[in-house]
Amino acid sequence: MHAFFEATNHYFQQAAAILGLSDNMRVLLETPERELRVEVAIELDSGQIGNFIGYRVQHDNARGPFKGGLRYHPTVDEDEARSLASLMTWKTAVVDIPFGGGKGGVNCDPNSLSRAEVERITRRFTQQIHDFIGPDKDIPAPDVGTDAQVMAWIANEYSKFHGHHPAVVTGKPVELHGSLGRESATGHGVAVVTREYLRLARDRPVDGITVAVQGFGNVGSFTARELADMGAKVVAVSDAYGAVCNPDGLDIPALQQHAAAHRKVVGFPGGQAATNEHLLTTEVDVLIPAALGGVFDAKLAAEVRAGAIVEAANSPTWPEADEVFQRRGIAVIPDILANAGGVIVSYFEWVQNLQHFRWSIEQVRAEQDRRHVESVAAVLDLARRQGVSLRTAAFVLGIQRVGRAKVLAGI
Numbered sequence: 001m002h003a004f005f006e007a008t009n010h011y012f013q014q015a016a017a018i019l020g021l022s023d024n025m026r027v028l029l030e031t032p033e034r035e036l037r038v039e040v041a042i043e044l045d046s047g048q049i050g051n052f053i054g055y056r057v058q059h060d061n062a063r064g065p066f067k068g069g070l071r072y073h074p075t076v077d078e079d080e081a082r083s084l085a086s087l088m089t090w091k092t093a094v095v096d097i098p099f100g101g102g103k104g105g106v107n108c109d110p111n112s113l114s115r116a117e118v119e120r121i122t123r124r125f126t127q128q129i130h131d132f133i134g135p136d137k138d139i140p141a142p143d144v145g146t147d148a149q150v151m152a153w154i155a156n157e158y159s160k161f162h163g164h165h166p167a168v169v170t171g172k173p174v175e176l177h178g179s180l181g182r183e184s185a186t187g188h189g190v191a192v193v194t195r196e197y198l199r200l201a202r203d204r205p206v207d208g209i210t211v212a213v214q215g216f217g218n219v220g221s222f223t224a225r226e227l228a229d230m231g232a233k234v235v236a237v238s239d240a241y242g243a244v245c246n247p248d249g250l251d252i253p254a255l256q257q258h259a260a261a262h263r264k265v266v267g268f269p270g271g272q273a274a275t276n277e278h279l280l281t282t283e284v285d286v287l288i289p290a291a292l293g294g295v296f297d298a299k300l301a302a303e304v305r306a307g308a309i310v311e312a313a314n315s316p317t318w319p320e321a322d323e324v325f326q327r328r329g330i331a332v333i334p335d336i337l338a339n340a341g342g343v344i345v346s347y348f349e350w351v352q353n354l355q356h357f358r359w360s361i362e363q364v365r366a367e368q369d370r371r372h373v374e375s376v377a378a379v380l381d382l383a384r385r386q387g388v389s390l391r392t393a394a395f396v397l398g399i400q401r402v403g404r405a406k407v408l409a410g411i
């Protein structure tokens with residue numbers, strides 16, 4: 001019933017036990033501060049009324065304004081939003097940026113809506129939540145099914161109530177106060193985190209490793225592209241319609257062009273069609289889930305043939321699968337460490353908006369990479385010293401920082 005939030009809290013509790021947190025402190029840190037559920041009614045292109053439900057969960061703001069993406073997908077509900085908001089709290093703390101955690105979205109299927117309908121949903125949703133978001137309150141960003149255009153509509157609708165404040169959302173178009181490097185930031189970060197993990201934990205370069213990537217949207221496509229640029233052989237990628245594989249390595253720029261033209265990877269002439277299940281159990285050095293949550297259950301975890309899993313997606317691993325991976329010695333680089341590149345560059349976009357000053361791409365990447373290099377080293381070090389998994393170590397680090405901020409600020 002409450003599977004995703006329960007799973008996140010399972011990981012939270014493992015770390016809280018190591019930290020010896022009191023029951024009251026655990027409840028304080030676990031419980032979202034505010035949950036909004038709003039009706040998003042629009043006129044569809046057909047003239048009929050479209051009824052949608054939108055959510056925004058504000059989990060914790062001890063370290064700064066609530067921060068996190070907006071998802072447009074048929075699976076969006078309060079449980080998923082709560083879980084993703086909580087993950088944002090720990091993620092922003094692990095990479096030490098001055099934000100808390102929030103998340104939300106609208107339960108809808110953007111693939112079956114026209115662009116005009118998506119715009120009307122976005123504007124109506126913004127009208128419903130505009131008093132609860134803001135540059136110093138809660139700053140949404142893109143996630144599954146949303147993009148820079150959706151962020152531009154939110155900023156525009158928000159400005160009708162509160163004046164011109166581009167820092168109310170991040171991930172905007174570069175022409176409209178967005179940051180250079182934000183669109184590719186999460187994929188770039190996943191590639192850098194993979195490189196740092198291999199260097200520090202395995203004493204191996206990325207050059208020559210084999211990789212499979214599930215999901216070829218924003219995060220999956222840039223992850224595959226960046227790892228291929230670093231010399232990795234990307235042998236399989238997929239989207240919701242299926243996978244393509246090539247044991248000699250897929251030509252990722254050509255595949256990106258194919259996917260843009262055909263809206264699916266299957267049919268790419270440079271690879272053979274396969275199923276998502278095949279991709280997830282292919283023998284590779286690194287397996288990267290970059291689609292939705294809840295991918296790995298215990299059964300699938302027992303069949304995975306990867307040296308390491310880098311969680312570009314949020315919550316791809318159920319707790320029982322996490323235990324199987326630990327038993328089998330398959331390292332899991334957790335979401336709150338692996339996919340933080342997006343929110344890191346969102347932070348830079350927010351800073352640039354507040355400064356009314358544009359950073360160069362070189363500055364964005366240098367500052368981003370420094371945070372990944374430091375956070376991977378810190379989590380690996382903590383895991384080694386405590387004898388725990390990378391996920392537990394990342395949660396310990398995040399919870400420590402949030403808990404300390406709460407204690408210093410007072411309740």
Ligand SMILES: NC(=O)C1=CN([C@@H]2O[C@H](COP(=O)(O)OP(=O)(O)OC[C@H]3O[C@@H](n4cnc5c(N)ncnc54)[C@H](OP(=O)(O)O)[C@@H]3O)[C@@H](O)[C@H]2O)C=CC1
Pocket residue numbers: 142143144145146186214215216217218219220238239240241263264276290291292293312313314339340342343
């Ligand atoms: N955008 C960001 O900055 C960040 C995103 N993330 C996480 O990364 C993940 C991907 O997000 P993002 O790339 O933005 O989303 P997108 O909407 O851009 O892409 C999602 C991708 O997942 C694919 N997909 C959906 N269902 C399946 C399935 N059952 N099997 C295989 N592929 C599937 C989609 O395929 P299709 O197009 O065919 O539907 C699409 O290729 C999410 O978990 C998100 O929370 C994490 C940090 C930041």
Ligand SMILES: O=C(O)CCC(=O)C(=O)O
Pocket residue numbers: 067068069070091139140141142143170171314339340342343344346
């Ligand atoms: O860029 C952001 O603020 C949010 C990114 C996000 O939603 C995530 O990291 O899951």
